Structures are given as structure tokens and as C-alpha cells.
Amino acid sequence: MTKKITQPILVALTVLLAGVALSPGHASACEMAEVKVAIDNVLDKDPALGKKFRKEFDEGSDSIHILEQLVSEDMRKKVDICRFHVAEYLTKRGFPPPH
Numbered sequence: 001m002t003k004k005i006t007q008p009i010l011v012a013l014t015v016l017l018a019g020v021a022l023s024p025g026h027a028s029a030c031e032m033a034e035v036k037v038a039i040d041n042v043l044d045k046d047p048a049l050g051k052k053f054r055k056e057f058d059e060g061s062d063s064i065h066i067l068e069q070l071v072s073e074d075m076r077k078k079v080d081i082c083r084f085h086v087a088e089y090l091t092k093r094g095f096p097p098p099h
Contacts, residue, residue, distance in 0.1 A: 016026050028081055030082040031082065032082050033068075035075070035079055036089060037089065038071050038075045039086070042067060042070050049070050052066075052069060052070065053067070057095050060098075062098055067086070072092060
């Protein structure tokens with residue numbers, strides 16, 4: 001009797017664990033606080049990067065694309081994950097991406 005009850009429970013548990021193991025999890029969550037710091041560093045703390053960012057923006061480049069070129073590979077991935085929030089923040093800072 002317990003064998004008949006246990007087998008469906010084991011199958012359900014296996015499916016649940018497989019789903020959890022294959023889900024993207026928190027790895028793809030937007031870490032906007034870190035991204036804001038990186039944006040502020042580019043715009044305010046590093047004069048050379050800020051100058052390059054503003055020059056390219058004034059020439060018509062996409063502000064998010066410029067930012068992605070000026071930050072590390074790791075931060076580039078975070079910017080991509082937070083793209084919507086990055087666009088809003090850059091717009092508030094006066095650098096809206098083209099639409």
C-alpha cells in the first residue's frame with residue numbers, strides 16, 4: 001500500500017526538483033543598485049569616461065550602448081539584465097536612449 005502512495009510522491013518530487021534546478025533563479029535578477037553606482041562612476045567620478053560618454057551621446061550614439069562600452073564585461077551583463085531600469089535612470093540623468 002505505501003508503495004502505491006510513495007511512487008506518485010517521488011515522481012512529483014522529482015519533477016519539482018528538476019524544475020527548480022533548471023529554472024534561471026536569482027542569477028538573472030536585476031541588480032540595479034550596482035548598475036546605478038557604475039553609471040554614476042562613469043558620469044561623475046571618472047572625468048575621462050564621463051567626457052567620452054557625453055561626447056558620443058552628443059554625436060547621437062545610444063546612451064545604453066555607450067555605457068556598455070565603458071564598463072566591465074560583468075557590469076555589461078548586469079546593464080543588459082536591467083536594460084529597462086537603466087534606460088529610465090539614464091533618462092533622469094539627461095541621457096535618454098533613442099526610441
